[in-house]
Amino acid sequence: MSKEWPLWEVFIRSQHGLAHKHVGSLHAPDAEMAINNARDVYTRRNEGVSIWVVRASDIVASSPFDKEALFEPSNSKVYRHPTFFPIPEEVKNL
């Protein structure tokens, strides 16, 4: 099963969504069937969705040990954060 039906990770952008979100995974023999199956398993075939499937083995994840080095925010350096600009109402989502 695992050799013929490898694991795929599924990312979906919903109808009004701005970005693809990881929704889960599934097994499929190739990308095309992974897309078909993702439609059945994760979208119920809503219109206006975009599906990305990626073979799980192609994803490289950061190590939990790197957490601090990679993600410690520069909180003391306020000039690094764009907090001094008024944002117009229309671009709320940016």
Added chain:
Amino acid sequence: MNQKFEYLLRQGDNALILAQQLCQWCGKGPALEEDMALSNIALDLLGQTRMWLAYAGELEGSGRDEDKLAFLRDAGQYRNCLLVEQPNGDYAQTLMRQFFFDTWHYFLIEGLTRSSDARIAEIAEKSLKEVTYHLRRSSDLVVRLGDGTGVSHAKMQAAADELWTYTGEMFIYDDIDVAMVEQGVAPAANTLREAFLRAVAEVFGEATLTMPSPDAYMQRGGKQGRHTERLGYILAEMQFLQRAYPGVEW
């Protein structure tokens, strides 16, 4: 009016019987994802059934709603084509039955979106997205398995040869079908048949399968209520509860 009622029953019964059969795969599919897909297709078809039978019941005007039409008619009053009542068999047989049905169904529904009957056109419009997906999926699987291993190829070819005799009935038009074509309600038989044969030939070519002769002898009778021995069993299981407790709210 009576003819249109009959025509609607045919559409509804096709979808209903096939959905009922596909449901039997629930939890038994060759892979989880296939299981989900078959159940999804069954649900799509059941949704279509409800629209067809509800409209049929309204046209008839004698108080039979979709439930009464589905659960209180016996095999002789059922109008589905013989193809959909053929047994699930192995996965190859289920897929081949689905592929033949989807191919015909797609062209029919596509034609019905231009129906002179606004309500039929609307139901077809709603169904078209679903049947487009059904056809895409079953074509893909026929190619994969036909052009797969020696075993899968042999199974798909056997299924095709077995089921071929049930593919012609849809194109043999009787008085009801002809009346529907004349009223602009339904698409003509020859355009459907040509489209069907072209599509099957194309997929079979890619799947390295041999398409049986279009001129082979074709079984018929389902549309007129003359069914294979299979349908009685399907209905006995499907209708048991409503027969045992008629008129119950559920």
